[in-house]
Amino acid sequence: MNESISYYAGFAVGLLVVMILCIALKRRALRSGKTPGEYDERQLAQRGIAFQRAYVTLLVLLLGNGILTGVLDRPWAQPGVEAFLLALTSVAVFVVECVRRDAYFTVAQTPKRYLWIIGAVVACQIPATVLHAVEGTFVEEGLLTIDVLAPAVMVLFAIVLAVLLVKQRSDKAEDEE
Amino acid sequence: MKNLKLKAARAAKDWSQQQLAEAVGVSRQTINAIEKGDYNPTIRLCIAICRVLGCTLDELFWTEEE
Numbered sequence: 101m102n103e104s105i106s107y108y109a110g111f112a113v114g115l116l117v118v119m120i121l122c123i124a125l126k127r128r129a130l131r132s133g134k135t136p137g138e139y140d141e142r143q144l145a146q147r148g149i150a151f152q153r154a155y156v157t158l159l160v161l162l163l164g165n166g167i168l169t170g171v172l173d174r175p176w177a178q179p180g181v182e183a184f185l186l187a188l189t190s191v192a193v194f195v196v197e198c199v200r201r202d203a204y205f206t207v208a209q210t211p212k213r214y215l216w217i218i219g220a221v222v223a224c225q226i227p228a229t230v231l232h233a234v235e236g237t238f239v240e241e242g243l244l245t246i247d248v249l250a251p252a253v254m255v256l257f258a259i260v261l262a263v264l265l266v267k268q269r270s271d272k273a274e275d276e277e
Numbered sequence: 278m279k280n281l282k283l284k285a286a287r288a289a290k291d292w293s294q295q296q297l298a299e300a301v302g303v304s305r306q307t308i309n310a311i312e313k314g315d316y317n318p319t320i321r322l323c324i325a326i327c328r329v330l331g332c333t334l335d336e337l338f339w340t341e342e343e
Contacts, residue, residue: 140302140303140304140307140322141303141307141318141319141321141322142303142304142306142307142310142316142318143304143307202304202306202307207298207302207303207304271306274309
């Protein structure tokens with residue numbers, strides 16, 4: 101019970117910190133007159149394609165999961181965790197596709213600042229990942245537990261960070277041409 | 278098909294892709310994609326580009342059939 105309360109308290113504190121950070125960044129942007137702006141027409145079209153790919157990915161994953169758990173009766177994760185991991189995978193597809201297509205940041209946004217934020221998210225997940233790995237709580241009775249969420253989020257953001265860095269390098273090379 | 282006319286008009290003004298992009302309110306990659314022929318801009322963007330470069334639509338975007 102205590103563990104459950106501390107888990108939700110931690111979740112609430114995390115959420116509060118993110119909200120405060122978002123409000124502070126927004127206020128700072130408004131004061132400096134620099135708003136995130138909008139996507140241009142090519143970016144909107146590219147985001148549409150990225151969205152389609154993520155949607156198809158989610159459908160395929162749901163179908164696969166349905167066959168695995170419903171037909172073959174081989175569950176692989178606790179119900180909530182299962183849904184989160186499938187959604188996370190399709191979000192990863194969307195973000196990576198957007199980055200590849202230069203449609204992740206708006207015209208006015210600078211990727212450099214976001215690299216630091218994404219890097220910080222990856223770093224924040226490391227302690228929880230290591231802790232759960234040491235405790236060995238990732239799998240219980242053959243099912244992935246809620247403790248895999250930290251490494252899953254870490255992997256997602258690490259992938260986004262890696263794709264952003266590669267994209268930045270290729271953009272820089274393009275600029276120098 | 279590459280849009281060499283646009284590239285030439287931009288170069289004639291001694292503008293970078295970034296400068297042209299900022300002038301018309303799009304990303305640099307969008308200008309790059311138009312020049313490389315990877316993206317067909319809408320008429321609205323074509324007109325905006327023509328206005329800032331001081332050219333007509335014909336001069337920048339019309340292509341003769343091969």
